[in-house]
Amino acid sequence: MTPLVSILLPTYERPQYLEQALLSALNQTYSHIEIIICDNSRDDTTEQVVQSYLPPHSGFNIKYVRNETNIGPIANQHKCFKLASGEYVNYLMDDDLFHPRKIELMVPYLIEDPQIGLVTSRKQIIDDLGEPVRIFPDPPFPLSTKKKTAINGQTVIKSMLTDTKNYIGEPTAVLFRKSDLVEPFGTFGGKQAFNNVDVASWIAVLANKHAVFLKEPLCSFRKHPTQLTNTLLSRMGCQCDWIDATLLARQQDLLKDSSTFAEIVSRLGKTVLNNFLKWNDATYHLYVDELLMRVRQLIYACEKNKKLSKLAKDLKKLAEQLETRKLIKLFSW
Template structure:
């Protein structure tokens, strides 16, 4: 028999358990046993502690889920997919399971700065019109070591046409989003003879995040806005094939086709110069892969598609073109110049970040 004090303590504990967390963190896992422990630990190390971590096991064949089960924290919940469906579907499962007011996403090969959730919650709390809050990202190598380089996107004034040309959010581990935003963009689709609700388009295996951000910008009044701190650590792949560049281009074309279904005029007005920016971006990716021939070909294709990047971002476009052609003509000379230039670029980016933080 329990006394009244025991009953009161039990009731209080039940009430705390039933309270919704402020933030739901969704982490899909698939073949990430080398990285997932660092990702999970980076969530548990957050200075803001009122969160739940929803790990969605997308039928990972390796030890990823076993590693996740080694963490004993009541805020962790593991959801199992019965079949592998990809990143977008795993995120959708996580959203449907979430109880938080804000939704944060972490790809399990990336990790976060300890102040990530704290900073985003403050940003969203202070700006009720902002639906998507994202941070800059710091690039890390496959072992998780800093590279001194950052993604440096536009942080404010993000319009649909800007999103169509670029992905200022940068990656799927950068944004924290109000749950109401997903209610505004959800749609129904058929899967294996049954109707399911979707937020990310799970028919896409690439660029599903870009499609989602663009849909938010086009069909809702929510603002997408960044904060200057690099709070996401984005892991660069160890390798990569130039063939993947054309798969990325194909996935962007698919996003354009999806968008054309509900905003045909928007796509018609912006398609050519948006594609030119995509080709310029892929040229830079080819440079990173040390493929001078493809870097040059993609840069030339960008100019043929539209001169918009050259007219509106002259310095950035010329630098890409010079680097692509130099890598093609003289790889050794390019590498020598790149070593010195990389140091200067890293320093410049860091100074810009510090100025932006001071002015925020």
């Protein structure tokens, strides 16, 4: 029997982009799909766009839920996942697009090999009008064509954490087995990511599974001015997420090599030293506790390695400066 694939489409006030994304899902050559749309919008503009595609107006297998209030992007992603009935899952962000053969080309890898945890591909970058800009750079792994080349998941995890790069890709790029995601989407080691929700889940899935990277670009990732990734809060959240993922991966024995772990911690620590004070000031100390937590965690990791002793001292000074700013904030109230 042909397995059901759930395409999860969380959305928020992008009706024009949402319709384009929805059409790219409906145009899949793989026919046994359901589409779950969870809408965080404050008005009914998106609902009006979706209405004509819903049963009984069409024969499409679409479930549409409009949230009573905006529950936030992460909770909306979780809601989509909970509503999914498919054996396999692929998120589709509301400003991205699927290649028509995406699901058809990816599903066989998961069907034929239970050790493959996810299938991803190269991606096309498009602008806000949908015009092609470039093909995203290839990951540092073999790309599979007709020959099925699976990459060890822990090798992928190590490369992502070492380079602080999401080589797997955004949620739109990845098809995975629903049962392999044992934690809520965006969670790794019990820690919900702020920004790198996709990276957290790819690490969780690949801890005991393999990945396949397809050569053909099978999705389009839209770059536009209103993306959340362009904000300071996103950059702050991203850096905190890389720290969390690295330390949790070490705890779970996914970064076994001590020298590699030390190199990653050193790089993260230097980034923290260069940015956390100015980020804290720019956000009026609202997130000082989150920043302090990561600084202290890095200090603890550095103190276990003699080569990182100087970095540990520098981070302690940074912690003291952040503590001072925290006190100033408290007394200013």
